[in-house]
Amino acid sequence: MKRARKENLIKRLFCLFSLFSIVFLLGIVIVLFKEGLPIFKVTSFGKFFFGKFWYPTYEPPDFGILPLLLGSLWVTAGALIIAVPLGVASAVYISEVAHPKIKGLIKPAIELLAGVPSVVYGFFGMVVVAPLVQKFFGLPVGLNALTASILLGVMAIPTITSISEDAISSVPKSFKEASYALGANRWETTVKVTVPSAAGGISTAIILGMGRAIGETMTVLMVAGGAAVIPRSFFQPVRTMTATIAAEMGETVVGSEHFHALFAIALVLFVLTLSLNIGADVLTQKFRKRLR
């Protein structure tokens, strides 16, 4: 009797703990809406999303987030151009090609990459990558979209690699056997059967990697250059939504228009990353069903 009560208590306690994160999430959502929506009293939806100027401290202010939105998408696209081939190739190498010993070396190394704090990436970007980019391309400044993309790409690689590797190594052995039995060699089997069979999982990996790049703040704040203009090339400084919030939040008056505008940006970010996560989930489910 006493034991049953004790167990019950423990069960409830754990239930409470797990509810905690849901409560937190709800709190965040409520605050984002409550503090973000008021901006649309002073600026229209169209002006907010498609306005070309972000001058929050001018009189009158301009709250157009198009340059910031495009800045985020721009560096994210650049990051994916770097991270997708490298990340997927590493995953293929780790799960299909590498000798177990080499695998035991590369896998932890890539996972370690995920553990490096983003401020360290930013620092490394400022003192190493930016000067190299500047010199190599003969640019006036090294802090630009390209430098940010390179760093974000490296940061997204662990996500893409580890999830892709899971997907590739869970492709049923029977598919590979069928391929070998038809006279295919290891390379043909990997490229034409194993990787396509893992396409669902690999897309999930890419989407999550994209989420990682879009949400990254510190690194882009340090290396992207910070110019709130619509990006036209990878060699110009850009500013992302995340960097804007981080840089400006400390200087706004609580409850001001600028304050609400920053919350509205946060809301946009939240919705973006949420949709990416849902998209990744849907793909994972579809993938599971396909392989029975």
Add this chain to the structure above:
Amino acid sequence: MVKLVHSPYPSGHRQSIVHNETNIRISIRDLNIWYASARAVKDVSLDIEKNKVTAIIGPSGCGKSTLIRAVNRMNDIIPGVKVKGEILLDGKNIYDEDIDVVTIRKMVGMVFQRSNPFPKSIFENVAYGLKINGFPGKKKLAERIEQSLKDAALWDEVKDRLGDSALDLSGGQQQRLCIARALAVEPEVVLFDEPCSALDPVATARIEELIQELKEKYTIVIVTHNMQQAARISDFCTFLMLGELIEFDKTDKIFTTPSKKVTEDYITGRFG
């Protein structure tokens, strides 16, 4: 390595009583196969005749799969497998060093226990083997795919939906698709490893019927745990136990007057 004379028909070979010797397609000679250190196939010798169905029966774990997979060198992809002995395909040892595995696997096709179509369209499944072997021309490819699907008795059921995913087919259809996929590369020998073990009786009957038709064109080896199936569809029958060949003979003889007591016990269901 036991070196034998490189003739497929040595005098005094014990299968010579069973076979019409000029029709032998595959000769397995003193074959031994090890996984790590455990020997799964022990000193097996048998001859497989052209355009006939040869069945391999025996209790589960006796080495049937290991033996049949040796014939297209599928055991090569399992790490730690060691093979000793010879398998002569048209008189040439497929384990010789100068032999290209790809050539062997094209000549000896295989259908597995669990149907394993690729998660691709029906068309792409059958086209796969042809494409990796550099089959030229779209039109010819389509013709060959149609022919293979017809040979596998699947064409009428899928001809209007070749672009659909192979995974939408029923279990029996999937297995026939796997047969079509194997036939597409025009093998000479087709190996079946318990092809019906996951199928219902109706689907099983269709596959059995199909195998009867296929032997006109191909040499067939089939592993089965189903004694009635072996009796119904095979011309020759091998009984394996604990990796050893106990008896090999014409199927009629095995099922009516087996020469060993264990064989009789097994086929009458006294164990296994």
